[in-house]
Amino acid sequence: MEAQHSILIVEDEQAIASAMALKLEEAGYATKIVTNGKDALDTLESETFDLVLLDIIMPNVNGFRVLVELQKKQNVPPIIVLSNLGQEEDIKRAKLLGASEYLVKADVPLADVVSYVDKALK
Amino acid sequence: MKSDEMARIESLVQSLTNGVLMFDVNRNILLSNPPARRWTGLGVGFTLEDFLMLFKEDLSHAVKDALEKGESTHMKEASLHGSVFELVIAPVRKSTGEVVGGAITMHDITSLKDVDNMKTEFVSLVSHQLRTPLTAIRWYVEILQSGSGGPLTEKQQQFLTEVLKGSRRMSLLITDLLNIARLEGGKVRVNPEPTEIVSYVADVVEEVKPLAEKSNVELTFSKPQSAFNVSIDKSLTRQIIHNLLTNAIKYSGSGDRQGKVALNIARDDDRKGYVIEVRDNGIGIPKKWQDRIFQKFFRTDTAVAVDTEGTGLGLYLAKMIVDAFGGDISFESEEGEGTAFFVFIPASGMKKREGLQGLALNTD
Numbered sequence: 001m002e003a004q005h006s007i008l009i010v011e012d013e014q015a016i017a018s019a020m021a022l023k024l025e026e027a028g029y030a031t032k033i034v035t036n037g038k039d040a041l042d043t044l045e046s047e048t049f050d051l052v053l054l055d056i057i058m059p060n061v062n063g064f065r066v067l068v069e070l071q072k073k074q075n076v077p078p079i080i081v082l083s084n085l086g087q088e089e090d091i092k093r094a095k096l097l098g099a100s101e102y103l104v105k106a107d108v109p110l111a112d113v114v115s116y117v118d119k120a121l122k
Numbered sequence: 123m124k125s126d127e128m129a130r131i132e133s134l135v136q137s138l139t140n141g142v143l144m145f146d147v148n149r150n151i152l153l154s155n156p157p158a159r160r161w162t163g164l165g166v167g168f169t170l171e172d173f174l175m176l177f178k179e180d181l182s183h184a185v186k187d188a189l190e191k192g193e194s195t196h197m198k199e200a201s202l203h204g205s206v207f208e209l210v211i212a213p214v215r216k217s218t219g220e221v222v223g224g225a226i227t228m229h230d231i232t233s234l235k236d237v238d239n240m241k242t243e244f245v246s247l248v249s250h251q252l253r254t255p256l257t258a259i260r261w262y263v264e265i266l267q268s269g270s271g272g273p274l275t276e277k278q279q280q281f282l283t284e285v286l287k288g289s290r291r292m293s294l295l296i297t298d299l300l301n302i303a304r305l306e307g308g309k310v311r312v313n314p315e316p317t318e319i320v321s322y323v324a325d326v327v328e329e330v331k332p333l334a335e336k337s338n339v340e341l342t343f344s345k346p347q348s349a350f351n352v353s354i355d356k357s358l359t360r361q362i363i364h365n366l367l368t369n370a371i372k373y374s375g376s377g378d379r380q381g382k383v384a385l386n387i388a389r390d391d392d393r394k395g396y397v398i399e400v401r402d403n404g405i406g407i408p409k410k411w412q413d414r415i416f417q418k419f420f421r422t423d424t425a426v427a428v429d430t431e432g433t434g435l436g437l438y439l440a441k442m443i444v445d446a447f448g449g450d451i452s453f454e455s456e457e458g459e460g461t462a463f464f465v466f467i468p469a470s471g472m473k474k475r476e477g478l479q480g481l482a483l484n485t486d
Contacts, residue, residue: 013254019261022270057250084253087481106253106293110261111268 005121006030008049010040010066011082012058019110020053020082027114037061041069049077051120053113054099056083056090067097078120082113141207141228144214145170147189147221158228161202173226176202184211188224205232245303249296256296259289291433298435301481302418305442312447312475314353319467320345320387323398326360327385330367339371339381346387350396353471358443361481362451363398365436366463370402372429373461379403395449395469401462407455415453416441424457440465443481447472 007024011017012035021031032049034040038061040054056063063081070076081099083090084106091102101116135142141158145151149170159165164172174181177200184195194212201207208229213221263286265271267279274282304310327343334341367383374381386399407415411422419434426432444451450466 013258015258016254016261019258019265022265026270084250084257104253105257106260106296110264 004028004030005050006032006048007117008040008043008047008052008077009033010035010037010052010058010063011055012036013055016055016105020113023110023114024117027118029117037063037066040066044070044073044076051077051117052079053117054079054081056081056085056094064093064097067094067099071098080113080116080120082108141226141230143173143226143228144223145173145226146223149185152223157230158226161205161207161228161230178202181209181211184209185224187211188213189221192221199231199235205230206235207231245300249300252296253293256289256292260286260293263289295433295435298433298439301439302435302442304481305439305446310358310443310446310475310481312355312358312472314355314447314472314474316351316471317354317356317359319350319352319354319359319396319398321349322354322356322359323363323385323387326363327367330364330371333368334371334383337371337374337381339374339383341367341371341383341385343385350387350389352396352467352469354467355447355472357481358447358472359467362440362443362465363400365440366400366465369436370400370404370461370463372432373404373425374402390466393466393468396467398465398467399462400465401460403460406457406459406461407453408457412453412455416451446475 005028007029009017009020009024009031011020011033014035017033017035021033024031032043032047034043036058040052041061044052054063054066063083067079067081070079076098078100079098080101080103081094082103082105083094084104094102100120103113103116135153136155138155139157141161142153142155143151143158143162143164144153151164151166151168151170151173154162154165154168162173162176170185174185179197179200181197181200184197187193187195188211192213192215194210197209197211199206200209208231210227212225212227214223214225216222263282266274267282267286301310324343324345327341331341363385367385370383371381374383382403384399384401386401388397388399389395390397405424405428408422408424411420414420415422416437418438420438421432421434441451444465448468449472451463452466453461453463455461
């Protein structure tokens with residue numbers, strides 16, 4: 001049986017993180033939730049994931065900082081940024097820092113989040 | 123020996139709360155009143171170069187205009203050490219009219235700018251804070267509607283759809299408010315690039331076609347034969363046309379007439395520019411409301427009857443964007459017959475404006 005793809009969800013709002021985990025698991029993915037940037041970086045050190053869903057506004061270490069740190073590493077999985085900041089400059093900045101996709105949570109249906117994940121892992 | 127009049131004038135200048143500096147044609151500073159001294163640290167013995175060096179912006183052209191052309195320059199904002207000033211740099215003349223030097227007036231607007239900045243930052247923060255619970259609402263309704271919480275009755279599905287519609291409308295409202303705060307704060311960047319506007323507008327029309335089809339509205343774009351190359355800010359242009367087209371589609375086809383929306387671009391030789399026209403055969407704007415149509419939050423009751431959920435911000439935003447890039451927006455309308463909006467873009471292109479931010483994009 002083909003190994004399950006695993007997704008790291010980095011999101012400080014529990015309800016939002018759980019909603020994503022629910023739909024992704026329904027779609028056959030394994031998920032893990034961390035609630036801040038520091039935990040995300042630590043977890044990526046010790047475990048491997050096939051994709052990261054990354055929020056930007058988080059306490060302490062925010063998503064941009066995570067992107068900066070991940071740029072320094074090798075073998076980093078694709079990163080989809082999911083944020084409620086929607087300005088062009090935020091999108092540009094995230095993409096420059098290595099995000100493969102930028103989605104505004106309040107505007108994107110959950111089903112589309114799953115589609116983007118599918119697409120990124122094809 | 124100073125005359126009484128001279129002494130009175132000098133006393134006046136020294137007592138002003140605005141900063142005043144005077145310089146001669148050799149660019150030496152002749153006078154510097156207390157506020158100017160406090161802000162710049164300069165007085166007699168210093169030169170204009172010492173003054174110009176303090177500012178982030180390059181003011182040398184303004185000085186040149188004053189001394190060589192006898193022209194005044196009004197700078198709305200100039201930054202000095204983290205403070206912001208409004209400046210006027212003007213020539214000083216003898217009674218013969220000959221320019222003998224210049225004067226600079228400084229008005230400290232730092233606190234005004236701070237309040238402005240705070241307002242925009244506040245709105246950004248609130249927008250972000252509002253979007254988070256909104257996301258939870260949308261996603262959990264979606265989860266319920268997809269059956270993950272168990273099977274639903276048809277009524278339950280319908281009610282959930284109403285929740286979804288409300289939250290989507292809120293999302294658009296938040297984005298609109300954010301854009302308004304930025305436009306009102308003068309913070310929106312206008313970044314003109316040479317663009318062939320016929321094909322660019324055609325792309326925007328394509329984006330809106332699905333909505334037109336869904337609303338059973340016939341959407342046509344009569345492409346002009348020639349190519350029109352103008353320097354435009356693509357994002358702002360897209361926003362306005364998208365706005366006008368979605369409005370036209372929404373309000374088209376009153377009663378049993380099929381809705382028809384037509385877009386047209388033409389050169390306006392008189393005004394030296396291009397006019398983008400969006401024409402519909404819809405409900406029109408009653409004469410009594412026509413002068414309020416660009417007002418923030420204003421919606422005619424005829425519009426509300428068609429769409430109870432509109433925000434009343436679309437045209438206000440469109441007007442602010444047009445003002446920001448140096449264009450013009452106008453309309454013609456006949457109640458019950460239809461409306462046509464005209465957006466004028468000068469052939470010289472949109473004015474470039476450095477700003478901190480672009481517009482928030484409505485991707486819904």
